[in-house]
């Protein structure tokens with residue numbers, strides 16, 4: 289995406305606009321915390337491991353726009369609905385690749401997520417890969433998603449038989465990693481057959497953690513303070529590259545997958561207009577990008593949703609009744625059956641409202657402008673949108689904004705809310721390409737799990753959230769009970785509703801008669 293809007297007429301800017309620091313000429317008008325240490329900045333009451341949750345606390349004290357100084361850098365945060373909606377104006381603002389996203393450049397390079405707006409590989413890859421997320425492509429992934437979900441169900445059945453509780457974030461991470469690697473790249477990490485995470489998953493988490501830690505130390509000291517971590521990070525990146533290179537080489541020598549998966553598209557598709565193809569180096573970056581972006585956030589979203597379902601039996605009962613009604617006795621629900629779980633989808637939306645697992649995104653001014661008619665910004669100045677706080681703005685969500693209530697996503701309620709107030713997948717041209725993929729996968733899996741199990745919380749568990757660029761409930765375990773067969777309706781008349789009836793027998797997530 290080129291900065292084509294530079295030719296647009298500038299706003300009527302206040303006097304002295306160009307003289308101030310940091311691209312925010314009237315920075316002093318933006319509230320900041322009262323105590324400030326010379327080198328460290330606003331670190332009182334802040335912790336290195338929970339930057340996003342600290343920012344939520346500051347947000348409540350300081351209001352809809354505020355700033356924090358940390359280690360010599362000043363950051364502007366925005367969460368008020370009007371300000372966030374203005375930042376969504378694509379003619380004046382665009383994605384800013386900074387902070388955590390920029391820290392991932394050594395891993396993901398000019399892959400879709402980390403590409404700068406001016407890098408031509410962004411548009412090229414977006415055009416080449418967009419058909420990989422069409423309805424048609426998604427319907428093809430559906431069968432593989434069912435297959436991976438069946439492995440999760442086997443895993444949970446074993447836990448249940450042995451009277452163990454289940455490790456929700458761990459199992460959801462296995463599930464989503466297997467799903468993206470199977471659907472995207474025809475690769476099987478065997479996560480469910482291992483007692484510990486696959487080394488690829490460990491290396492990936494390592495690089496995410498490292499990218500986050502880089503934000504929490506003064507830049508000049510980073511090489512020294514993080515020396516050991518940095519060496520580890522280099523090794524992690526090398527491991528990721530090696531694994532991906534092997535995978536790509538195997539595909540190149542073995543010919544296409546025959547399924548037109550993401551890797552086939554990356555290797556074989558020329559741009560429809562220019563005929564250009566992704567370079568080998570860029571393919572490597574994209575594979576890593578999709579393996580990371582395609583599983584961490586979905587895993588967190590599923591984990592939070594399962595937490596809330598276990599905590600709100602009345603919500604779980606409603607969701608389960610919907611699954612029974614819509615899917616009936618269908619052994620393996622078809623692609624079309626998933627989007628029909630409207631209430632399950634609302635549970636997911638409400639979980640993503642309270643804990644958007646990609647907790648912030650950054651926007652920069654494409655030209656000199658005034659944010660919400662109040663705060664002048666120079667071209668290139670940027671702000672972080674604190675999605676988690678935008679999603680809790682009482683002016684939008686009411687005085688009970690902290691309460692879990694899926695009915696907020698009933699069609700009528702959604703229509704009555706201002707636009708740009710629910711942004712778990714970001715905004716504009718650089719919004720999430722995998723949104724439909726994630727929603728389909730998560731709704732399908734929640735439906736399958738609700739149909740198969742009753743979920744019981746550990747009595748004294750209190751939600752704690754860990755941050756490694758993405759959010760995840762920490763230490764969340766659930767106890768399972770198998771739903772009695774009598775609680776489920778008998779098979780409806782006729783054949784399974786699945787359009788993949790032939791494959792249904794291979795996907796015994798919901799076995800008849802057990």
Ligand code: MNH
Pocket residue numbers: 383389400401402414468577578581582583585586589644645646648649650711712713714715717718719720721722723725726
């Ligand atoms: Mn996803 C961009 C959130 C699932 C692949 N994703 C984004 C952004 C957010 C986001 C927010 C924008 C970030 C920014 O502006 O800097 N993504 C999510 C969430 C989930 C998710 C909350 C699950 C829930 N994402 C997925 C899945 C895939 C994926 C699944 C792949 C299959 N996401 C991406 C890619 C981008 C992205 C690729 C970058 C898109 C671009 O810049 O063109």
